[in-house]
Amino acid sequence: MSGKAARLQRRRLATRLAFFALFVLAPPLDLFRLDLTRGHFVLFGWDWTxxxxxxxxxxxxxxxxxxxxxxxxxxxxxxxxxxxxxxxxxxGRLYCGWLCPHFSVVELINGLMRRAGGRPSLWEREPLPQERPDGTRERRDRRWWWAVWPAVGGFAFLWALVLLTYLMPPAEIYGGLLRGGLGRYETVFLAAATAVFTIEFALARHLFCRYGCAVGLFQSYVWMANRRAMVVGYDRTRAEACADCLGHCEHVCPMRLKPRAIKRRMFACVQCARCIQACDETRARHGDEGLLTWVRDACALDVSWRDIGRPYVCTAPDCFLRHRDRLHGRAATWKNPSVSSGTG
Incomplete structure (x- = not known):
């Protein structure tokens, strides 16, 4: 892993771990919760009515x-x-990729499943290549399934328990759990929520993130409305460099997207930068730079505005397209899309 990519992923791991801890500890520390027994929120230890x-x-x-x-x-x-x-x-969906505790579990279980059988989800048709972007080979062992299912069930129970503490006094919930004396309704909630989360974590992790999460969909719709927002850009002027690649950028994507596509096909991108990291590592073996990078403003239009019939070419001074003169023989003249669409 390159130094820059390693630092980026370490920062992302740190933010995810910190937010996961905050998610679990917020109710018992009275940082934030909705106490149904008192009928109001609790914020930083104060009653918020x-x-x-x-x-x-x-x-x-x-x-x-x-x-x-x-x-x-x-x-x-x-x-x-x-x-x-x-x-x-x-x-875009920065919260999902850098903070969301649910997505952290998605990535963890994806990794365990890939180690166990080569597929990051049960719906993957074929096992992914064992070669990693840096050229090393991934070791797979079916014994990892013994870690997959405890992780699925364990995180499902943890999710149900934590959500319950957001609604009921945490001291009563954790105390009753340790004593084995939880109330009837609390027990029913834990059992039902654990069952639902177990099914979701086992079968529909990334599908829920893509199509079922209201928070994620809100971010995606807002992001799609801004053509100049930060997005993963693909230097298609060097597309021949992808000829001998196994498609590592697609294989590492936890949302099972194709990062080289235009923006509307990347609707659920969580800005985790794992595709950028994979491309950098793959091209570094050939002494070259990666073809994927974060772009915004004028450069982002090449990803968001370009489509069939709109062969837009970025003309920013520091354009990420290295050989843009190859497109149609010369760089296209930039025309503000807002003139015809009414959208900036």
Whole structure:
């Protein structure tokens, strides 16, 4: 692994581990949870209510309760959604690839399944090549299946347990679990949620991320609306370099996408940069640079605007297309797509 790629993936691993720990520990530390027994949120140890109780007791008027609703209810929602929208607009599904605890489990189980049988999911038709991007061979052993299924079941139970602590007092849940005295409804919730997550982690991990996760779909739709947002760009002017490659960029993608495609076919990209890393390592063996890189602004239009009938060529001064003069014999004249589409 090249130094730059290694540092990038180490940073991504660090952010994912940190957020995973935060996801698990937030309820018992009273950092954030919705306590159904008390009927309100708990934020950093404080009760976060809408301030309706004084109004119901006749202590404040309609004007004050309206201000409370705006400041304690609407404003936080607008701020959170606004920040999420801005990040998605500029960088796409950055949360999914760099923070999401569910996606961390997806990648882990994908890796275990690949070690066990060469397929990152049960739906893969053929085993992936054993050759890694750096030229080494992947060692596979069917005994890894003994790690796959405990991981699937273990993370499913952990997910169900953590979600329950977001809704009920964590001390009661963990205490009851240790004593073997959980309530009836808590036990039913744990059993049902564990069963659902087990099926999802075993059969539909990346499918859920692509088509079933509301948070992920929101990011994707916002990202697709911005043609200049950061996206993985493919230097198609050097496409002949891919002739002797096994398609490592596609094999390492945890979402099972084809990174060399145009943007609309990369709808579910999580910006994990594993395809970029794989291409860099593959081309480094030939003393060359990778063909995949993150691009944005004018260069991003070559990925988002280019399509059948629109052979757009990036004309930015630092264009990532090394030999753009090969396309149609010369660099095309850039024309602002917003003139005809109304979209920037």
């Amino acid at each position: 809408l301030g309706l109780e004084p109004f119901l007791r006749g202590e404040i008027g309609a004007g004050e309760v309206t201000v409370n609703l705006l400041l304690r209810g609407l404003l936080p929602i607008v701020l959170v959604v606004g920040v999420f929208f801005w990040v998605s607009w500029r960088w």
